[in-house]
Amino acid sequence: MKAAVLCTGTELTRGELVDTNGPWLAAALTQKGHDVVEVVSVADDLSWMSNTVRRLAKASELMVVCGGLGPTTDDITRSVVAEVLGVPLVRDQDQVDTIARRLAARGRDMTESNARQADLPQGADVFPNAQGTAPGFAVTLDGCRAYFMPGVPSEMRYMFHTLVAPAVGAASRGMAQVVLHAWGGAESAVCDRLAGIESAYDVTLGYRAHMPSLEIKVLATAAEQAEAEGRARSAANEVRRRLGAGVVFGEGGQRLATVVGSELTARGQSIALAESCTGGLVSRLLTEHAGASRYFLGAVVSYANSAKETLLSVPGCDLERWGAVSEPVARAMAEGTRKVHGSDVGLSFTGIAGPEGGSGEKPVGLVYIGMATAEATVVEKHLLFGSRPEVQMRAAFAGLNLVRKHLLGIGLEDGSEREHSP
């Protein structure tokens, strides 16, 4: 069913607030199989709002609106709906009583402003507000079923779950989506390598840069849910096959750091870091998720050269001869942090994140990544592009993916070139 979401409030059109109600409602409706074509925020302006409600009622079969039901003068949604329907506002005495009771429980008297929240368009179906004072309601406009809810997120969500969602119901068609996460392929190159999948599997592919990785969305719709799920899965498997396990690192809610964490945990292995140009970012990525203590022992953020010598035993002569951003120093850092922490894997980063500090020989974006294990130490040289935080994030991903491929036994030949300059 074609659906639209409307959020009202001048704080939204002035950009004072990032609207989260709209995306939340869009996701809830999508999950029930509805086809949300538009999510719109409009200012608290009577004629603009009326036009928008009229327009969306014509263009869609289902409309969910939030905001503008409160007691203050800028809460005009009730009046807008009455005007569009050509009916008067009628005070709902049951709702007045409910509002009075609710205010009394907070030790407050009911004012006329409060009571106005019970003025509803004649003929509307009322949805009591279990979490606040302003009731919601539903009307049918031009064949479109329209639901109106308060804008306070907690009140809106509760009302949606308990009253609106059951009334809206699910669309009759099936819809399934698989989201894959890729690293090491440019968006355009990935798109080229997936050519033909859409028609072969009757799915829609969507791409979203999720700095620094790429989200590939595989969406299938069908009369039956099981068929949609089957087709989305088959197409997702084909995407994985074409891009390779070196590039596709996860799916759904997985993150590169959690995938690395799971693989380490599964093998009973631990990791320690030595971070220079990434400045703690990689540690942060590993520790923002619960359970990191199972595999993460610690890190040395050796920003100054003296810290590299003192804490990681990087030979002073290497620092002098090759400079801090060099293959021998990356190697010594990885081995040093592995040794001092007693971890299975030692991972190091040294490079020039910019925007300053680059030279002809060692430009901004040059990053050496070292990985020390019981078997060997490898060092990768990367030339990464972007702003300072982007270079840092790309370096972090390159390092974590190096560990992931090592644990999974994926050869460096698979995807490593693309990684060097993604």
Next chain:
Amino acid sequence: MKAAVLCTGTELTRGELVDTNGPWLAAALTQKGHDVVEVVSVADDLSWMSNTVRRLAKASELMVVCGGLGPTTDDITRSVVAEVLGVPLVRDQDQVDTIARRLAARGRDMTESNARQADLPQGADVFPNAQGTAPGFAVTLDGCRAYFMPGVPSEMRYMFHTLVAPAVGAASRGMAQVVLHAWGGAESAVCDRLAGIESAYDVTLGYRAHMPSLEIKVLATAAEQAEAEGRARSAANEVRRRLGAGVVFGEGGQRLATVVGSELTARGQSIALAESCTGGLVSRLLTEHAGASRYFLGAVVSYANSAKETLLSVPGCDLERWGAVSEPVARAMAEGTRKVHGSDVGLSFTGIAGPEGGSGEKPVGLVYIGMATAEATVVEKHLLFGSRPEVQMRAAFAGLNLVRKHLLGIGLEDGSEREHSP
């Protein structure tokens, strides 16, 4: 000038992503005095997008659009505009060359998908993309000036600042906004303390939680720009005075980490960290900004107890007797990292970020923060609320604000209680 903001992408209408481009652009246009009446997200659907572009062009005099300019098949904005204008798409050879050069710099060849980004509606004014490959452009539709930019936030913002904003210009009325950043006061409590400022200075105050800090926006409008600026500034000074320097830590583009960095640099002082529960986050906050090497020497992310002993010389008996999350260990960590790095300030974090690992005596959210200087070592005990990343971020802010107050000579009595459970 009546203005509209349009963001395209099925990821927005499906609610997979909270759109931040729309609010950002709405705020930027509002700040220039334009009257944004609508912020809308539409799906990547040719006919729906065309209808929306046509509609907004009729209803407003200025339209800013972002998204759908990339190289993949779901990037259809260029085609939409060509269709609405009734002109063909024409490949802009200058832009093809630019794209090819940019890709070559990353060691990549240009594919046909990449080149398609230079197919622009005939007669459009081109805006080169200094941060990515997809150029932006502007056209006039039905008397409405419409600007089209890529959807990648960093590319969009840069293009807006450097090219679109100067072209759009400011509306003729004066408008000025000062944004203050506060930490250590609940939104409602801050709001109460600022009562009366709006009427006294004829300004509008806006609040936005910007986890974990609070943005306070002071907006003034007037016939003359200078008057608006004067009033916004006076009111902002009054906000600063009422909340105190312990709470208001910055303004505009400042971040707590950059403020701490500037204050350290101004005094020629350096800092080193010892992070346990914050897992590298504080190092990350300090090093994501350029110039961190002037004051940041390094950090030990001592996640495992053994790292605390080996790298920071935390006495094993303290760890055994008091546990890792304790006042003596926070103290030893701060002093240890200060000593091993030879820094002026040593800052340490040890706590329980959750969601597991809490106990009756040491609940989730308990964090000890230690600060060692030449004069003394102080340890603060905090009980912070929220999810794991929120506890970590609140701890990071509490620690950085502790250093800021130390450097500025602000007494702990000013705001410290509110910090303990903000």
